[in-house]
Amino acid sequence: MLSSDNHKNAAPIDPSDLTIGDLLGALADYKDRPLVFRYDGRPVKPGYHVTEVKAGQFAALDCEANPESWSEIFVQLWDVDEGGPVHMSAGKFAAIIRKVSDHVALDQSAKLTFEVSDGIRPMELHCAAQPSVVGGTIEVELSPRPASCKPRDRWLKEQAAAGKPSCGESRCC
Template sequence: MKTSEFISALRAAPTNQLKFFDLKGHAVHYGYHLTELKAASFETVDCGGQTNRWHETIVQLWVPPGPANVCMTAAKFLKIFDKVRGMIPLNLDAEIRVEYGDENLFPSTYHVRSVTRHENATHVLLEPPATTCKARDRRAAPAQATDPCCAAKTQSCCAA
């Protein structure tokens, strides 16, 4: 999800409590703290030798010892976001990710799968990242030969 889409969803219901869940229904503990907003830029080279560039907005959440039993409101999150946006360049077209980990959610930088409004709460569904081979993904052919004699030979995805 783009940062702009996420922020727009929060602005639509600023008084709602902001609750984060994973695909299994585990929740980020109430009383979490927004510890950091990151404007991340990536420059990579994949195993096929192609360069890749992209940006992400990373929201880091943390639960302090003895947390409160209430979630941050969307308005409080937005106040922090707007203040940070005035201090560092956050790319609104960048994917927004949530960095978090505890005994239920493996420490990772999660994708935001969806944001849904409920009565008095906005739910953010977090999806764990997956790995892939970009070179293989680029080469994936939609049509496959039906005759084994004419099928393309399997090649290594790596340039090395």
């Protein structure tokens, strides 16, 4: 479900952010509305392209040598003004993702990362907030994907679940 929101008052993006399934589900009832991604305090240009969608399975060790594994989907946005005077519709974006899923297995619950570049600046990794209705458009706020320490994140989650205040000190490494 989309919220009716103003990007100036948007809540901070939760590091667990949304999945491709969440995003497509939220857009389903708004196929004809322009889909506007926002980053660095501004919207992408109306001619932006989805230049690549890729899915990956990752296996790693965290800083305490705990094994980690996850699925992640990367959507690459090319922030250019070459596609016309209006932003891509939510329906066109969903159709692009569906076309990719016809050829590449997309885990609907996978972590979603946006790779954004204007073709000049280096590509930046972003996570996405829940879409919101702003005027006649659907907006998705992107924010830089921060590095994290998984053992510390788990500890903070345990503290919150136990109702204990966090002291802000790092327990890991």
